Amino acid sequence: MTQKKLIAAWEHALREAGDPLASEREFGHLAERLAMVTLAGLTPSADADQAGQRLGRMLAGAHLTAPKAVGQAMMVLAGYAPDVGDVYREDQLVRMQGGLAAGHAEAVQRILLAQQESIHRASAEARDAVAQALADSEARWRTLVDQAPVGIAIADVNGNVLEVNSSLQRMFGYSLEEMRGIRVEEFTHPEDSDEVWDQYADLVSGQLEDFRTEKRYVRKDGSVVWTNLSVNLIRGPEGEPAFQVAVMEDITDRRELQEKLRHEATHDPLTGLPNRVLFLQRLDKAVADPGPEDRIAVLFIDLDGFKFVNDSRGHIVGDRVLIAVSERLSEAAQASGAFVARLAGDEFVALLRGDAGADTPDFAPMQVAEDLLAALKQPLKVTGQLPVQVGASIGVVELAAAGANSAEIMQAADLALHAAKEAGKGRVVEHDPKRKAGQLTRFQVAMQLPGLVERGELALVYQPLIRLEDGGVHSVEALLRWNHPTMGSLSPDMFIRIAEENAAILPIGRWVLNTACADLAVSNWPAVNINVSVRQLYSPPFLDDVRRALDLAELEPSRLRVEITESVVMNMDDPEPMGVLDSLIDLGVRLVMDDFGTGYSNLAALRRLPWHELKLAGTFLEGTRSGRPWSPTDQRVMKTLVDLAHSIDLLVTAEGVETAEQDAQIRSIGCDVAQGWYYAMAEPVAPAAVPPPSHRRPARVDPTTAPTPVLNQTPNQRRTSPNTAPITTIHVPR
Numbered sequence: 001m002t003q004k005k006l007i008a009a010w011e012h013a014l015r016e017a018g019d020p021l022a023s024e025r026e027f028g029h030l031a032e033r034l035a036m037v038t039l040a041g042l043t044p045s046a047d048a049d050q051a052g053q054r055l056g057r058m059l060a061g062a063h064l065t066a067p068k069a070v071g072q073a074m075m076v077l078a079g080y081a082p083d084v085g086d087v088y089r090e091d092q093l094v095r096m097q098g099g100l101a102a103g104h105a106e107a108v109q110r111i112l113l114a115q116q117e118s119i120h121r122a123s124a125e126a127r128d129a130v131a132q133a134l135a136d137s138e139a140r141w142r143t144l145v146d147q148a149p150v151g152i153a154i155a156d157v158n159g160n161v162l163e164v165n166s167s168l169q170r171m172f173g174y175s176l177e178e179m180r181g182i183r184v185e186e187f188t189h190p191e192d193s194d195e196v197w198d199q200y201a202d203l204v205s206g207q208l209e210d211f212r213t214e215k216r217y218v219r220k221d222g223s224v225v226w227t228n229l230s231v232n233l234i235r236g237p238e239g240e241p242a243f244q245v246a247v248m249e250d251i252t253d254r255r256e257l258q259e260k261l262r263h264e265a266t267h268d269p270l271t272g273l274p275n276r277v278l279f280l281q282r283l284d285k286a287v288a289d290p291g292p293e294d295r296i297a298v299l300f301i302d303l304d305g306f307k308f309v310n311d312s313r314g315h316i317v318g319d320r321v322l323i324a325v326s327e328r329l330s331e332a333a334q335a336s337g338a339f340v341a342r343l344a345g346d347e348f349v350a351l352l353r354g355d356a357g358a359d360t361p362d363f364a365p366m367q368v369a370e371d372l373l374a375a376l377k378q379p380l381k382v383t384g385q386l387p388v389q390v391g392a393s394i395g396v397v398e399l400a401a402a403g404a405n406s407a408e409i410m411q412a413a414d415l416a417l418h419a420a421k422e423a424g425k426g427r428v429v430e431h432d433p434k435r436k437a438g439q440l441t442r443f444q445v446a447m448q449l450p451g452l453v454e455r456g457e458l459a460l461v462y463q464p465l466i467r468l469e470d471g472g473v474h475s476v477e478a479l480l481r482w483n484h485p486t487m488g489s490l491s492p493d494m495f496i497r498i499a500e501e502n503a504a505i506l507p508i509g510r511w512v513l514n515t516a517c518a519d520l521a522v523s524n525w526p527a528v529n530i531n532v533s534v535r536q537l538y539s540p541p542f543l544d545d546v547r548r549a550l551d552l553a554e555l556e557p558s559r560l561r562v563e564i565t566e567s568v569v570m571n572m573d574d575p576e577p578m579g580v581l582d583s584l585i586d587l588g589v590r591l592v593m594d595d596f597g598t599g600y601s602n603l604a605a606l607r608r609l610p611w612h613e614l615k616l617a618g619t620f621l622e623g624t625r626s627g628r629p630w631s632p633t634d635q636r637v638m639k640t641l642v643d644l645a646h647s648i649d650l651l652v653t654a655e656g657v658e659t660a661e662q663d664a665q666i667r668s669i670g671c672d673v674a675q676g677w678y679y680a681m682a683e684p685v686a687p688a689a690v691p692p693p694s695h696r697r698p699a700r701v702d703p704t705t706a707p708t709p710v711l712n713q714t715p716n717q718r719r720t721s722p723n724t725a726p727i728t729t730i731h732v733p734r
Helices: 003-017 024-041 048-061 067-078 087-147 166-172 194-204 252-266 276-288 306-313 315-333 365-377 406-422 433-448 496-501 505-521 542-553 566-571 575-587 604-608 618-627 632-647 660-668 715-720
Strands: 151-156 161-164 210-218 224-235 241-250 294-304 339-344 347-355 391-400 428-430 458-467 473-484 488-490 528-531 560-565 590-596 613-616 651-654
Touching (some): 003 024, 003 067, 024 087, 048 067, 048 087, 151 166, 276 339, 276 347, 276 406, 306 315, 315 365, 365 391, 458 505, 473 505, 496 505, 505 542, 613 632
Parallel strands (some): 473 528, 590 613
Antiparallel strands (some): 151 161, 210 224, 224 241, 294 347, 339 347, 458 473, 473 488
């Protein structure tokens, strides 16, 4: 066989035993090498056995490791026919075939051993890598768990603690060794709700996979820690409950802050007493679901004269007084179990509950109110101050809790408190349903005061002040009326005091000033008197309002007379109202002290301000009505006041003259001017001229029923209005 045929034979064998996807070049190159080794091994001097082994190794090295490859190689060698009779060559072929088989087997074995070693080495390396990765993972997990800001614990389903992290140890105050083996129940707060334990039982039994709740535990030192708890169930290989993992966030600070905020929202920051919010919650709860015999009482407490404490000693001392009052009330209410709260300012309230069908002798609201009042009558000790004396007025409402309404209870208690104030303060008044209607009218008035001027419901009527010497008109007093849309014409005593309390007096007073000046400008009156409240004197725009009204009406300031009640003199030490009065006098306005002789008469006030006139209170003449004789005491007092006023050049006016006897009496003591129904009634419109005096006495008419004037006219319109009417005929005896 030639070399070329031998190469072709090897190439054919390789194709039969090798990879069918191998390239032609790979088969041809290997076939050439195999043919060269075969020819070389058949030379006389060659070692045929070694050549065969080399052929086997070459086949194995070419990844021809299957038995088929050896068979194909054997066929190639068997097909090489030596010359006939060439025994030597035939022997070499046999030995070459044996070497090929041995070499191939040895090479395949080495390859397999190498592969096994590689696999073993790779497996070992993989095991090591897995073990290292697992160790690293466990280390990272332990570090993560130990450094976690939340507490983590693992326990079995029986509640025995197995593992805890550092955060949980610090949270509970135990070491790891102390916590291991302790049952979960030993940390539980005794006041835990049953709901938490029901969830826990469901979890360890496998009915729940997890649950979350806010829960408190007891630390090692006995203190309480609040946690945001999350518990998860870990199941075993068969799905049975095996472990429980608890994650706890310490929320103690947050809970304390929430409790603090909740306390601040329901308690007064100054006194520490429950505030209006908490009191109304308690009251609503008391009336929400009462028993058939349950009784309820509310005591509305308001300090008397507390404003004087603030004004005289300052608000810091005032706050200390309120603190002392709250302590005094709380102490006095302990015996009755009354719930005391501060509503606002100097207003306090107490709630009493009782069962009228049971033996509850302590449920005596009026007695409790008297006890509270008595407690407040004792001087209060205030740090760094002399003892402070305050009083109080208390309104009490008691009723059955069933069917009661919180808002109506508070309204009734407030009405009773107002009744106590009006009755002279410093007393306890129980709510009277019969009194409610009249008091509600007062509240209705207060609600409708805002916008009164804008709605055009105000009107002025004018009553002359008569000179007793010649019967001429000294001036006219502007008297205010409210033409209420449903209640009719209301006199000032029905709404002025309320207006002064809620500052509605300021726009009302401004309207009176402007209207009176405008009406005076279109009349031939000598002057007009207007009443000014204390609150107006404290209003910064008041002086500008006076100047503006005089300028618009083109009036001499002396034709405007401002009447001030003598209660103003109680603030003689306050520079603000006194400065306003001084400025009015400098402007040229005449100053009249009204209702002198009532309330707090202060003779020093006659010296402090340059008054022009003094009006004696009509109460001095009340005792002479219905034909009764004049009290000698009242006569001497009035005579003394008139002489005193004359001694300092004051003109004296007597108010409330309604009879001829009273006219004679005021003349006898030397009064200069008189005012009253005896001379003339108040008229609702400005007169064009003042008629001459007449001896005809007019019929007595209630001024509150006077007809409504023409409203919303400008001063020029009023000057030419054909509706202008004269004042009722003036009756001045000679």
